[in-house]
Amino acid sequence: MQYQSEPINQxxxxxxxxxxxxxxxxxxxxxxxxLKSNTVINPKTHALLVHILSNHxxxxxxxxxxxxxxxxxxxxxxxxxxxxxxGTYEEIDYRKAIYGKExxxxxxxALMRHISYRVSKFIEHRYQTHTNTCDYCECHLTPDxxxxxxxxxxxxxxxxxxxxxIELPIIHTRISNKSSKVCIASxxxxxxxxxxxxxxxxxxxxxxxxxxxxxxxxx
Ligand SMILES: [Zn+2]
Numbered sequence: 001m002q003y004q005s006e007p008i009n010q011x012x013x014x015x016x017x018x019x020x021x022x023x024x025x026x027x028x029x030x031x032x033x034x035l036k037s038n039t040v041i042n043p044k045t046h047a048l049l050v051h052i053l054s055n056h057x058x059x060x061x062x063x064x065x066x067x068x069x070x071x072x073x074x075x076x077x078x079x080x081x082x083x084x085x086x087g088t089y090e091e092i093d094y095r096k097a098i099y100g101k102e103x104x105x106x107x108x109x110a111l112m113r114h115i116s117y118r119v120s121k122f123i124e125h126r127y128q129t130h131t132n133t134c135d136y137c138e139c140h141l142t143p144d145x146x147x148x149x150x151x152x153x154x155x156x157x158x159x160x161x162x163x164x165x166i167e168l169p170i171i172h173t174r175i176s177n178k179s180s181k182v183c184i185a186s187x188x189x190x191x192x193x194x195x196x197x198x199x200x201x202x203x204x205x206x207x208x209x210x211x212x213x214x215x216x217x218x219x
Contacts, residue, residue, distance in 0.1 A: 003068035003083075004043070016051060024098050027052075031094050035078040039071050049094075053080065056097035062090050077165065093164060108159045110184045115197050123148055126205045136210040147211040151202040162196045 020027055031052075034045075041049065049069050053059065065084045072081045072089060081089040096104050123146070126132050132141040135151075150158060166189060184190050206214070 003046075013051060016048070020052065020098065028095060028098050031098075035071065035080070035094075039073070039078070041069060041071060049080070053092055053094060053097045055100070056092055056094075057101045059092075059097070062092055079164070091164065095163070104163070107163070107184075108156070111159050111162065111193055112155065114184055114190060114193060115201070118197070119148055119203065122203045123205060132205065134207040134210055135204040136206055136214065139207050141205065141207060145207050147206055147208050149204050149206055149211055149214070151204040153200065153202070158197070158201055161200065162193060165196065166192055 046069060053069065054063070056062065062082055065086065067083045067085045069092075070081055070083045070089070071078050072091070073079075074091070079091050080094055081091045083089055126141075132146070133139065134141055134146075139145075153161065184193065
């Protein structure tokens with residue numbers, strides 16, 4: 001059966017949007033709490049959620065053939081998903097809808113910065129243990145022709161996966177943007193990220209040629 005979202009009037013939508021823009025952090029915390037304690041969305045909340053989630057940068061693609069928004073349980077964590085008419089589900093991150101792409105990109109930079117010392121350590125280790133041949137073509141690597149990259153998953157994919165998994169709202173990643181250095185302010189998120197990276201991150205030591213060939217093809 002086709003799900004009927006409750007209609008909302010345009011004035012209310014404008015008021016709601018202004019309120020969302022002014023109170024992103026509060027909204028994010030509220031939604032996190034709501035997600036944690038609910039498994040079913042009532043029609044009134046459904047209309048609100050559609051409005052909020054429709055700000056997601058990939059909304060048009062994700063909401064194709066949408067029946068309704070539901071809450072799914074993904075390994076013990078409640079998440080929003082779009083239920084399609086054909087019965088498939090597509091997860092959607094409310095934080096991306098609330099904060100926008102730029103903030104999310106900043107957070108990815110912060111995540112990258114936080115593990116950059118591990119990347120240097122990895123390269124150092126490869127030279128020290130004389131395993132400095134390219135992981136793809138096995139050519140000999142020197143500091144002049146070597147590069148490191150993320151294998152499968154790519155860094156983008158790894159960071160997305162992490163952001164999807166953490167229960168804490170992004171507010172806790174509070175970026176400090178002095179001297180263009182972004183960092184993650186929350187110790188809890190730093191720890192969770194290191195743990196996630198340890199478990200899922202896959203670094204490769206490659207020559208520049210292979211880096212160019214594989215960089216845009218790995219997921
Ligand atoms: Zn190579």
